[in-house]
Amino acid sequence: MSALLRTLRVASHPDIAVQVLPLGLACCAVEVDAAVEQGLLVPESPLDGPSATAVLVVAGTVTTPLAGLLEAAWAADPPPTAVMAFGACASTGGPYWDSPTVVNGADQVVSVHRYVPGCPPRPEDLVAALVEMANA
Amino acid sequence: MSDHLEPVDPENWRATAEASREAGMSLLDVLAAVDRGETREVVLRLVDPTSGSARMIVTSVPSDDPRVASLADVIAGADWQEREAAEMFGLIFEGHPDPRPLLLRQVPDAPPLLAATALAERLIRTWPGAADPQEGRRPRRRQLPPGVRQEWTRPESEDPT
Amino acid sequence: MSSRPVRGIIALEAAACTSCMICVQECPTWCITVDSHVEQISEEGARRPRSVSVLDDFSIDFGLCMYCGICVDVCPFDALSWISDHVHDESDRTLLVHDVDRLESWRP
Numbered sequence: 001m002s003a004l005l006r007t008l009r010v011a012s013h014p015d016i017a018v019q020v021l022p023l024g025l026a027c028c029a030v031e032v033d034a035a036v037e038q039g040l041l042v043p044e045s046p047l048d049g050p051s052a053t054a055v056l057v058v059a060g061t062v063t064t065p066l067a068g069l070l071e072a073a074w075a076a077d078p079p080p081t082a083v084m085a086f087g088a089c090a091s092t093g094g095p096y097w098d099s100p101t102v103v104n105g106a107d108q109v110v111s112v113h114r115y116v117p118g119c120p121p122r123p124e125d126l127v128a129a130l131v132e133m134a135n136a
Numbered sequence: 137m138s139d140h141l142e143p144v145d146p147e148n149w150r151a152t153a154e155a156s157r158e159a160g161m162s163l164l165d166v167l168a169a170v171d172r173g174e175t176r177e178v179v180l181r182l183v184d185p186t187s188g189s190a191r192m193i194v195t196s197v198p199s200d201d202p203r204v205a206s207l208a209d210v211i212a213g214a215d216w217q218e219r220e221a222a223e224m225f226g227l228i229f230e231g232h233p234d235p236r237p238l239l240l241r242q243v244p245d246a247p248p249l250l251a252a253t254a255l256a257e258r259l260i261r262t263w264p265g266a267a268d269p270q271e272g273r274r275p276r277r278r279q280l281p282p283g284v285r286q287e288w289t290r291p292e293s294e295d296p297t
Numbered sequence: 298m299s300s301r302p303v304r305g306i307i308a309l310e311a312a313a314c315t316s317c318m319i320c321v322q323e324c325p326t327w328c329i330t331v332d333s334h335v336e337q338i339s340e341e342g343a344r345r346p347r348s349v350s351v352l353d354d355f356s357i358d359f360g361l362c363m364y365c366g367i368c369v370d371v372c373p374f375d376a377l378s379w380i381s382d383h384v385h386d387e388s389d390r391t392l393l394v395h396d397v398d399r400l401e402s403w404r405p
Binding site: 099100101 | 239240241244248255256257258261283
């Protein structure tokens with residue numbers, strides 16, 4: 001899991017760099033990628049030493065077969081320090097709350113520290129939430 | 137899609153698909169199923185990757201005996217799409233080399249995408265639109281909540297919630 | 298490149314809302330809740346009191362909302378409108394439910 005950790009510096013707040021473990025499950029993953037593509041988040045080499053902030057970003061619908069993957073990501077070595085539910089599906093199940101194969105929010109499986117509404121949220125919303133979590 | 141939808145008898149389903157593939161339509165665009173109540177349909181669209189021309193064919197089988205010939209050995213892309221159509225619509229693709237469910241981890245009580253299969257959550261959860269703000273007044277109009285089909289409600293009840 | 302969404306948050310003009318419930322009934326996600334009651338208003342010179350709907354609460358769960366805008370489109374009184382901003386992220390999922398006061402606050 002640690003191989004998937006990406007160190008990203010926030011372009012609008014250059015003093016802030018966060019480690020992100022992106023769990024791209026559905027359409028919201030595209031907006032996470034877009035944040036990097038648009039230069040809002042700038043990839044860097046891994047920070048030396050343990051990072052204070054390592055955020056597991058759940059971007060997309062948590063389907064029942066993938067609930068175990070989400071649990072494994074949260075229990076990874078080294079573990080993320082916080083979880084962001086990015087988008088309606090990760091926050092509440094979103095428009096798929098009625099599906100028997102959808103878990104209504106990542107918080108049904110792991111602790112969630114930040115909920116970002118949107119269907120999908122914009123890349124700027126990811127940056128705003130990461131800054132919020134870095135400053136917490 | 138602007139293709140003409142050509143009906144094909146179930147007995148000719150394989151032969152028609154084979155002939156189309158032989159004629160150059162080697163790309164499977166989609167194999168889908170449709171629930172028509174008394175019958176179920178399988179729709180196949182094949183594309184010629186060189187010319188771009190396409191052909192869309194449909195076959196229909198009775199819902200009380202929903203068997204269709206498998207095309208998995210005619211065109212490889214049909215394998216997984218038939219597995220999905222089978223679990224979602226209760227279709228049986230005869231001769232399929234690996235008829236396991238594709239997406240569903242548990243066998244459902246009824247094929248999920250049939251119109252008659254109720255989406256339980258939409259019947260269990262209280263619909264906020266059922267609240268009548270005008271006490272004592274009849275609701276302005278009786279309607280089904282979005283996401284609820286008429287087939288799921290008891291005939292004698294007009295209010296499914 | 299930073300841009301504000303054109304369809305970002307839905308704002309409510311509570312004074313325009315008659316509790317007709319059409320937005321609640323048309324929302325595909327069932328994320329709008331409206332509570333209201335009827336009051337009788339006596340007026341000078343009128344033979345009988347008239348009934349008015351009083352809005353008690355109007356809430357949108359932006360955690361469920363898929364931002365389709367059907368509610369904005371169907372409101373016969375244009376009480377709902379799109380605001381070019383984004384619904385802020387929260388540490389608590391329940392804070393994604395905006396009540397009538399919060400929905401009013403989004404109006405420019």
